[in-house]
Amino acid sequence: MVDQDLLAERFEEHRPHLRAVAYRMLGSLGDADDAVQEAWLRLSRSDARAVENLGGWLTTVVARVCLNTLRARAARREEPLDDAHVPEPIVSREDGVGPEQEALLADSVGLALLVVLDTLAPAERLAFVLHDMFAVPFDEIAPIVGRSPAAARQLASRARRRVRGAAPEPDADLARQREVVDAFFAAARDGDFESLVAVLDPDVVLRSDGGALRPDVSGVVRGARAVAERAVTHARLSPFVRPALVNGAAGVVVAPGGRPFSVMAFTVADGRIVEIDALADPERLGRLDLTALGD
Numbered sequence: 001m002v003d004q005d006l007l008a009e010r011f012e013e014h015r016p017h018l019r020a021v022a023y024r025m026l027g028s029l030g031d032a033d034d035a036v037q038e039a040w041l042r043l044s045r046s047d048a049r050a051v052e053n054l055g056g057w058l059t060t061v062v063a064r065v066c067l068n069t070l071r072a073r074a075a076r077r078e079e080p081l082d083d084a085h086v087p088e089p090i091v092s093r094e095d096g097v098g099p100e101q102e103a104l105l106a107d108s109v110g111l112a113l114l115v116v117l118d119t120l121a122p123a124e125r126l127a128f129v130l131h132d133m134f135a136v137p138f139d140e141i142a143p144i145v146g147r148s149p150a151a152a153r154q155l156a157s158r159a160r161r162r163v164r165g166a167a168p169e170p171d172a173d174l175a176r177q178r179e180v181v182d183a184f185f186a187a188a189r190d191g192d193f194e195s196l197v198a199v200l201d202p203d204v205v206l207r208s209d210g211g212a213l214r215p216d217v218s219g220v221v222r223g224a225r226a227v228a229e230r231a232v233t234h235a236r237l238s239p240f241v242r243p244a245l246v247n248g249a250a251g252v253v254v255a256p257g258g259r260p261f262s263v264m265a266f267t268v269a270d271g272r273i274v275e276i277d278a279l280a281d282p283e284r285l286g287r288l289d290l291t292a293l294g295d
Helices: 004-026 029-044 054-076 099-104 111-117 122-134 138-145 149-166 174-190 193-198 224-233 235-240
Strands: 200-209 219-222 241-246 249-254 262-269 272-279
Touching (some): 004 029, 004 054, 004 122, 029 054, 054 138, 111 262, 111 272, 122 149, 138 149, 174 193, 174 235, 174 241, 174 249, 174 262, 174 272, 193 224, 224 235, 241 262
Antiparallel strands (some): 249 262
16 A cells, blocks of 8 residues: 555645635535545545546546535425525635635636536536536546536536626726725715716626525625615625625625624626625634634
8 A cells, every 4th residue: 555644745735626626516615625535535545556647536536526415415405596695705815815725716716606606407517617627528527427428518518608608707907806896885885876886787686695594684686776775775884894805806804893794706897896796694604714814
């Protein structure tokens, strides 16, 4: 058997990549870490000498674990995921992300994209993530999903059409994103309804997820005037807004009294806000690492 210390060292070299794969598959850092840990357990029980391509072998194991998790989630739900569901965000300081977060966000996987990925069937999501985000050949994807390579290609193609039709393409200029988000909160704080409408795309979508503990804040609001009215209604929270990067884009943490109330991700396209995704579920907020944001 391969020396366990050496094996662990080799595994750690692949951990950032494996976490990135699992996060895109599952939309949850906690679940992603569980999938990566399961991959380590399987590796440690295997004869690693027989593994020619360790990175490929581990990616396949993580993909299978994630696929099982996605299928188990689907089986537990009597109804499809509701429109208000917001995946678990990656929150970091506005002055930059750490090395681990850089690996997770290397492909600019915004929260809006994860929302769309959550609507895909498990096999579609796996095929799209592995092929389109990590360039895994369909010949390797096919046995994971139990299909032919041609069928795996179709799964990815179907998912790609869904993603392109639903996930907005954000502006690349982070400073410009921040200007637009700051203008949004300034207008909300001042009760300036028309200025609020001006920074919102006419078809903007506001998605708020309060989870099981706060169902009253869950819901989807569509249209610039409706979202502006919602922002004015909640203007009392504006003084507690702390700028942050949410999945690498301009966002905020709302923390009255220093206690996180919500994390808000903004998708800015062509200088206007096209999507706002707010996680206000106390249970999942409690699992986020917000220590790097400071006071």
